[in-house]
Amino acid sequence: MPFLSIGSKNFQQNIRAYNNCLSFTSLGAEVNHTVDGPDGVRCFKIQGALYHDMGLMLPRPGSDPAFAQIYVLSNQLENEAAHQKSMSRSKDLEEDIIAKIQEFMYDYNPYARQFKMAEQILQESPTKSISLKLKSIPPTAAGAEGHDLRTYCRPTTEEVAMIVAGGGDVGERDRDLILHSENGTWERVSERHTGYLPLRYPVLFPWGQVGYDEYYRVPTPNSELNNAIVFTRC
Numbered sequence: 155m156p157f158l159s160i161g162s163k164n165f166q167q168n169i170r171a172y173n174n175c176l177s178f179t180s181l182g183a184e185v186n187h188t189v190d191g192p193d194g195v196r197c198f199k200i201q202g203a204l205y206h207d208m209g210l211m212l213p214r215p216g217s218d219p220a221f222a223q224i225y226v227l228s229n230q231l232e233n234e235a236a237h238q239k240s241m242s243r244s245k246d247l248e249e250d251i252i253a254k255i256q257e258f259m260y261d262y263n264p265y266a267r268q269f270k271m272a273e274q275i276l277q278e279s280p281t282k283s284i285s286l287k288l289k290s291i292p293p294t295a296a297g298a299e300g301h302d303l304r305t306y307c308r309p310t311t312e313e314v315a316m317i318v319a320g321g322g323d324v325g326e327r328d329r330d331l332i333l334h335s336e337n338g339t340w341e342r343v344s345e346r347h348t349g350y351l352p353l354r355y356p357v358l359f360p361w362g363q364v365g366y367d368e369y370y371r372v373p374t375p376n377s378e379l380n381n382a383i384v385f386t387r388c
Contacts, residue, residue: 165251171244173357176255178265255357264362265353290347291364 165172189197235253259266265288344350352359 164246164248168244168246169357171242171247172251172255173355175238175242175244175247175252176259176356178269178353178356255360258360259356262361263352263356265349266356288347288349288353290344290349 235249235256238252238256239247239249256266260270348364349362352362352364
């Protein structure tokens with residue numbers, strides 16, 4: 155992990171809070187507070203399913219930018235870090251650590267880079283409407299070129315997303331996420347989307363490493379890969 159050396163002690167003590175303030179998606183769940191108590195180990199219990207959501211690329215009028223919107227509505231790294239700190243529930247975060255992580259994200263994370271490209275388009279043409287398609291990458295994308303099927307692969311910006319101007323055809327596939335600069339709604343991120351984990355946990359997946367697709371093949375004893383068991387990642 156590239157961030158362990160920056161503000162080492164503070165970062166490690168508040169790693170969840172740093173991740174939450176840099177996450178592209180929100181975490182949704184119905185929390186059961188009946189297990190809460192004044193003493194003992196903290197217990198986090200939910201009812202039903204845990205899910206991740208993404209909304210519009212731009213906040214609605216009068217609303218503060220949050221989650222992925224922060225990557226689109228930034229003018230300077232320092233201002234962006236200050237805003238993220240102010241939006242965090244934790245009061246122990248340090249702006250310089252947020253800024254260093256953010257700078258790394260813009261340099262190497264394909265999702266952050268694609269949102270930054272969307273920001274540049276909107277700045278050049280403020281009245282233009284655009285859509286951002288976050289693609290679920292099939293396991294053969296790397297294998298077709300002779301690489302291992304997504305094992306240890308860092309996806310490129312072009313692999314994970316594409317920007318479409320206006321109301322153009324985005325070529326939507328099952329599980330792909332389509333975000334709009336206006337007139338959009340909250341989108342539920344499928345747990346089978348290869349961006350499900352890197353979008354929610356950028357600190358753990360700083361290079362945007364994708365999760366395995368539902369058709370990833372696992373070799374079994376005395377079997378070839380082509381005849382292996384097919385499994386779905388939870």
